[in-house]
Amino acid sequence: MKILIVEDEKELLEAISASLIKEHFIIETAADYPTALEKIIVYDYDCILLDIMLPGGSGLHLLEQLKDSGKSENVIIISAKDSLDDKLAGLELGADDYLTKPFHIAELNARVKAVLRRKKLAGKNTIETTNIVLDLQERQLFVSGELVVLNRKEFDVLNYFLLNMNRLITKSSLAEHVWGDNIDQADNFDFIYYQIKNLRKKLHAVHAAIEVESVYGVGYKMVEK
Template sequence: MKILIVEDEPDLRDTISASLLKEKFLVEVAADFHSAMDKINDYDYDCILLDIMLPGGTGLDLLRELKRLHRNDSVLIISAIDSLDDKVTGLELGADDYLTKPFHLAELNARIKSVIRRKQTQGELSVILGNVILYPDRREVSVNNTPLTLNRKEFDLLYYFVVNPNRVINKMSLAESVWGDNIDQADSLDFIYSQVKNLRKKLKQVGATIEVTAVYGFGYKLTEI
């Protein structure tokens, strides 16, 4: 799952990033309004952590842009401004939650998982498709109630497929979901091919009732068999 941290305070930004990386999130950062908009225009995120006071604009301005673009990214506002008006405005503009600084990292991690769960899995602790169950919080998968061992990239790809069933997904979108900002640092499309190939093989071996099929010249699609 991919997180964007929009925070202009370097120490806090680095601390949050390190904490989320330990939780196995893919993390990207932006220090001001304009760099945040550049990233939002280029990528989709499972959750955006958004400070209100930013160089070049405000978090509320960014929320307005997200609303104008009809984006569905989960948004958690993190702000030192404990203002009722800002909270109400942020929530009305589409933010999913509001956390006042200072906060404990454990609470932040719990809030992130909660807003992602509410948005993508209708509040459930698991995602079910066919006889496959994913537990995003624990990064675990089972097929017919039997655990399926996947590496980190395979899990990220399967999760992306399962929350986008029956949708043709191009290879670049898959690569971005796995690498984000670091997409140019690897032969990502070749790696995606090999990881999808391994994932398809593992699902077939355990009798999963879902399969990833190739869409010639474009990408892949996950369907129930």
């Protein structure tokens, strides 16, 4: 998936880029209004991180351009301005979210993933692939119509894998997803190993047409059998 970062603070731009690249996103950047305008006119992006205060123009004007082009969905405004008027203006122009500087990069990553998740699901409450149906509202897994009981973390792990089918998931990103804000309290990733081990057993037992592959030293990948 391709993300455009529109940000004029060099250090912040580099930090955001590096973090999202680790998550295996394709990243493009723009540090001023004219460059950003050219890119949003020519290219399509899965998500745009948009600063309001830019050299050469306003991020809100870029958002107007996106709205006129039917591309204003999947935009997250990132700005030092915490004015309610700016926030409302951005949301009215079609932005999905608003994050005020300073913020933690992990929080921004979570917001990006949430926006992309909503886009991928297109408002549906289920994820369906092969003989798998994952009911997000009831938090239930069905394989070939049979209910498979998962604990909370097994469900969250499977959900994350299904949203990222065939993509490499690093141990650190999976740990952050499962462990959340308490990841710093974990001494190692053993808890991830046990969740994966149990999930594999349950999927194998009901002949699920998907499986979790290990990528040695890096992480995991969910693939069709």
